[in-house]
Amino acid sequence: MGTEVVLVAGLTDHHVADEIWRRSPDSALVRHDLSRLAGGTIRRWVDGVLTELELAHGCVSCTLRLDLLPLLEELNCRVIVHLDPVLEPEAVCFALAETDIRVDAVVTVVDRATWLADATGEDTLAERGMGAADSDERTVAQVVVGQAEFADALVLAGDGDPVLDAVLDRLNPLAPRQDLSALDVPALFAAIPANARRGGFDDGFGSLLYGGPSLEPAHGVSVVHFAKQRPFHPMRLHGAMGVLLDDVVRARGRVWMASQRDEALWLESAGRSLRVGNLGSWRESGHGPAQELVVITTSPEPEKITTALAAALVTDEELALIDELEFADPFTDWREEE
Template sequence: MGTEVLLVAGLAHHDVAEEVWRASPGSVLVRHDLRDLAEGVVRRWVDGELTVLELAHGCVSCTLRLDLIPLLERLGGLVVVHLDPALEPEAVCFALREADVRVEAVVTAVDRATWLADATGDDTLDDRGLGAAEGDDRTVAQVVVGQAEFADAIVLTGDGVDPAADAVLDRLNPIAPRRRREALDVAELLAAIPEGSRRGRFDDGFGPLLHGQPPLHPVHGAAVVHFTERRPFHPMRLHSAIDVLLDGVVRTRGRVWVASQPDVALWLESAGGGLNVGNLGPWLAAVADWSDVPAERRAVASASWDPYFGDRAQELVVIAGTADPEEITTALREALVTDEELALIDELEFVDPFAEWHDEMEES
């Protein structure tokens, strides 16, 4: 019998994980404390029993691979995993993908009083004393946005009401049911998770960027910008335009096509003041043999195929908190190559500030 897992994430856990555990008869509660991970020490509780682990390499992936995954496979049944505040559930689910473990749901606790400030800020995890390992340079925004975005259900903790935060959450994760901690019925919350929720699943970056149907009209400053274009970005102008995605923006996610790397789909993702640029792999227009390409991606590419560019295209979804949507759209559009540059694109040599990111992703 495999293991069924309920993951509870969030900087604002409070007692949400224990509430989920108490409402799940016969389940086991597992919790890790990664505060001393840099020294190779991890504290783990299983139903309240403490074990201190010493790892040769103090890193999150070692903790997951060497302890959490074997533990879950050994326990079997239903396990509630109370994630360390610095852990993002998507990374945990990625690590569990080949284990004999099924993720039943990801529940994220969101503090109503602090979440939006955290989601748009520049603080690093180290600034808060939450860094999971030496060299962990993630921002608090990257973590709290990722935790809420990947959730199947959200529990609102803390005092007060923030309509602006609610408006952002409506757009960041429109399908996850939200309930207040003070009136939480765990069974009802889990039953309210709709069809099509992630439940630990993730895509390869070429799937739909809008999950569910977020409201597209601005409310309390929150707005969605869905930017699509069928011509490449000029790499230097895009590099300059990125600043507009780091001020007053909660989340940016999407596929990017730069003129200097015509065969490579780049992935651009930001949260608050934190930014990642990665390599998704080749556009299908640059692939001769599609036999190993997932059928869904082949179908989507074929449906929108351009005779000249193939499946190459820009698609970015930006969730603004206080930023001006028109300013974002204008900055991105002005970063595209001009008609004159497009006509000479095979002859031009571009300075490419994204090449370093590309090389780093190849190495990793």
Template sequence: MAGLADHDVAQEIWLASPGAVLVRHDLRELAQGIVRRWVDGELTVLELAHGCVSCTLRLDLLPLLESLGGRVVVHLDPALEPEAVCFALREVDVRVDAVVSVVDRATWLADATGEDDMADRGLAAADGDDRTVAQVVVGQAEFADALVLVGDDPDPVLDAVLDRLNPRAPRRDRRGLDAAALLAAVPADARRGRFDDGFGALLRGQPPLEPAHGVAVVHFTARRPFHPVRLHDALDVLLDGVVRTRGRVWLVSQPETALWLESAGGGLNVGNLGHWLAAVDDWSDEPAERRLAAAAHWDPEFGDRAQELVVITGSASPDEIAAVLRDALVTDEELALADELEFADPFAEWRDESNRNDEMEEL
């Protein structure tokens, strides 16, 4: 159960889950090493040697879930993102039945397109937490298997965004919520906590591609690399009037490395996904799904290397975004001389230091 909106939805889900235990954490004093945890209403104050989210998960939540057994409803602190929690759960014998997030109609769109840091709201998970509110609320809604909307007035723009951000998640209004029916409506093939390695389908759930209420989807693909400097200069187009960007990036300066680019509102991250299959000889350790997808779209010259970005726009122009990204690709001459030219690369640090899985572990 996730979301910045503070409502009693977790309580209703718990009541709709006979025999389940309700667990809730309060991380407002995490920077001081203090975590408050309730299990079925019984408070325990924990003092951790290191005030960080990963320590809270590793030292408390994971062993607690294993010890409880049976069904548990976990009400996540607003500072926690369900994707990072589910990534951590891979270490224990726990199955996720559903992730439910709350979306506040009155604030969600402004939060999702804004530039406020979590620290600006007093919601930072620890010192040095530089996540934006947009990154958190968009991630919470995107990773959910079901969504509960609170607030009085339906918003067609918000509905259009959610249709494209998470098209398969059933949505219900908080008023008159039937929690059992909501959980029953979660599709059988829903994510249910499964972590995306970055090489899967980006148009998950087949979102509508036609514009609605000013909201549009840009699906940018190309079979040639980006020029690193021009792409770096182009990133501003993804930070103004854009709700979400996700996708794989191929740089001419890093022919062996697949980069992951992700933005929400005014926040942007770049991570290292690892190697393109075209850059290695042995595929035996690669997931079967990735091998099949690569083989199905194999290019005789570039292999599985390709650009693919999905951008959900709010007020930004889809045509401008596509044009700016297209202009950031290398020219025919640059591509022909790629092995001879030295490209300045603002993204070099991500090739050497950043890994998308490591970022999940740090949260």
């Protein structure tokens, strides 16, 4: 029958994976604990049976490649995978894409009491004592935002919060949501739409408004959609980065830089962390070069984001001389910006 998996993610303690397992006849429950990964050890349970494994390299990618993937292929059934709290389901699905394992659903548990503060904060996992390895420099915001954004369904713990609901409506509008206190597994899975991601991902050139989120503000939450047919001046964009960090839950999109006009860059922020990477050539993408960024913000003045980004574009004079000008470019090495 092959292996199909349900990935259950979330930074909070929960029993959701166990409940899905109980509702899935002839399935297996796999749980990982990466708290000792920095020392080269992981703990893994299969249907409650503990195994401790030693890895030559204590890193998340080795855990996936050397343990989880071979295990899932060996089980050859429906597997409910309770991910370690610091694992991001997108990274797991990226690894699974090289196998015949099918992702049936990604379920993320969101703690209403802490999620929004985590998603707009600057704490690193290491500062919380949760780093998956000595080299793990991720922030808590990167993890919780990524977990919620990539989910096919969301389970919410704690009391309702209209601001959080408005954020999730815009971060992941397709995912059905249920309260943890009234979890109905069959109903939750039945509500997952036919066009849900189910572990799939694009190359960075897909729609930035996945699921068609509302662009109207609600409860102090706004979506800024910035799209322009003009490159950024790299130094001015670097100086404007603060608007993508303050009161921002998520910013993501494609960037066209005057200093690298043939290359499409990918910009992504969560909370107070921001990363810039290289998507490849605009020519090979099928997209014409252009700016497109989507920002989910709780700022009372979201228009300041548009104003700051517009001011970072090259001027008419710079555009006329663009082939002759040399632009200092702090983004050349695709380093993570903090």
